[in-house]
Amino acid sequence: xxxxxxxxxxxxxxxxxxxxxxxxxKTSINNLQWYRQNSGRGLVHLILIRSNEREKHSGRLRxxxxxxxxxxxxxxxxxxxxxxxxxxxxxSGNTPLVFGKGTRLSVIA
Amino acid sequence: EADxxxxxxxxxxxxxxxxxLECSQTMGHDKMYWYQQDPGMELHLIHxxxxxxxxxxxxxxxxxxxxxxxxxxxxLTLESARPSHTSQYLxxxxxxxxxxxxxxxxxxxxxxxxTVV
Numbered sequence: 001x002x003x004x005x006x007x008x009x010x011x012x013x014x015x016x017x018x019x020x021x022x023x024x025x026k027t028s029i030n031n032l033q034w035y036r037q038n039s040g041r042g043l044v045h046l047i048l049i050r051s052n053e054r055e056k057h058s059g060r061l062r063x064x065x066x067x068x069x070x071x072x073x074x075x076x077x078x079x080x081x082x083x084x085x086x087x088x089x090x091x092s093g094n095t096p097l098v099f100g101k102g103t104r105l106s107v108i109a
Numbered sequence: 110e111a112d113x114x115x116x117x118x119x120x121x122x123x124x125x126x127x128x129x130l131e132c133s134q135t136m137g138h139d140k141m142y143w144y145q146q147d148p149g150m151e152l153h154l155i156h157x158x159x160x161x162x163x164x165x166x167x168x169x170x171x172x173x174x175x176x177x178x179x180x181x182x183x184x185l186t187l188e189s190a191r192p193s194h195t196s197q198y199l200x201x202x203x204x205x206x207x208x209x210x211x212x213x214x215x216x217x218x219x220x221x222x223x224t225v226v
Contacts, residue, residue, distance in 0.1 A: 043215075043217045096154055
């Protein structure tokens, strides 16, 4: 299975702090994507990093990818209460995207 | 913003009833998917399609069936609903191409919450 596994399962921080979530996977990939899911809603794509990239930025988001360790991290800087959501990584190879269990982030105002 | 729509958003039905969850996208995407997700839990791929007349089963065995007669439409049907089918069903789509079959960004609908009593 190409399913990614996020760590930690849950994270609670104060507004303004940085939040870091990790994703590990088992097989070779073409790319890795991060998604956000607000409670009771569908998932929203945040960022995609290709297997030949090591770091990517988008606004307050920073994603790293280490293919030798089969791991990725998502950093959200200067977190806001609106960042409270579940975050999922998804890996792709030759089959449709498979999602991990997600990290539930709570940002306390 | 994704142009993918699911109806109904919320549904409560009795055991044994037949139900069809509708999913439509206006982005012209060839690939469409159905995921099942219990509250606070991971997503499980139950069906996907690469285009018209193409349907495949996903990683999680499901008693539901799907059809893809038109590019924009990918309905999911439960012939006889049971309480174990209570869950959120998420429809999604993506473009064909990119780096590998699963390489492109997936756009999700808002989900259909099904409760079987």
